[in-house]
């Protein structure tokens with residue numbers, strides 16, 4: 001089994017991750033560095049491990065989580081598709097079986113809310129982990145006045161904590177977000193994240209779970 005450390009230490013992966021962070025910052029999008037990749041990798045693996053999936057599936061989810069945004073190195077547009085193809089080529093070069101690499105490719109190719117749908121357990125875990133990482137440290141535009149910031153940055157700036165919890169007994173995946181309502185309203189959050197939350201619900205259902213969204217202690221979904 002190809003381990004995550006081998007991928008993290010690979011020179012080609014490192015160069016692509018560096019260029020991804022640079023490109024996305026130049027385009028003015030929220031942070032897509034190793035911080036985001038690392039969190040998504042950990043959370044995606046945790047979702048499947050908690051639900052009792054085997055270690056191979058957990059490993060594939062962690063790898064898909066780490067590599068899921070490398071398509072941004074080329075362009076934000078269609079980054080799920082480009083990243084999927086890039087990851088497949090890298091993983092097979094590193095010795096992953098075609099079968100496992102194809103699973104990672106399908107998961108990455110379907111992680112984005114525009115065209116993506118949960119097509120496998122690995123993909124569903126990746127979707128949930130990716131959409132759960134909302135945090136103010138991801139805002140990259142210089143903000144002189146928070147209230148003048150664009151709605152995407154405002155929603156991210158307002159997010160003080162977000163956690164993803166999976167409970168096997170109740171078969172529930174819970175996204176718990178704490179937002180500063182002085183910066184953005186819960187309505188602002190929904191305006192931006194409605195599509196993402198629908199995809200999260202589908203992903204949880206794919207895994208046989210309910211999806212629960214809690215904002216500032218109030219259950220909304």
Ligand SMILES: [Fe+2]
Pocket residue numbers: 068069079111112
């Ligand atoms: Fe993405």
Ligand SMILES: [Fe+2]
Pocket residue numbers: 036040068069130
């Ligand atoms: Fe992402």
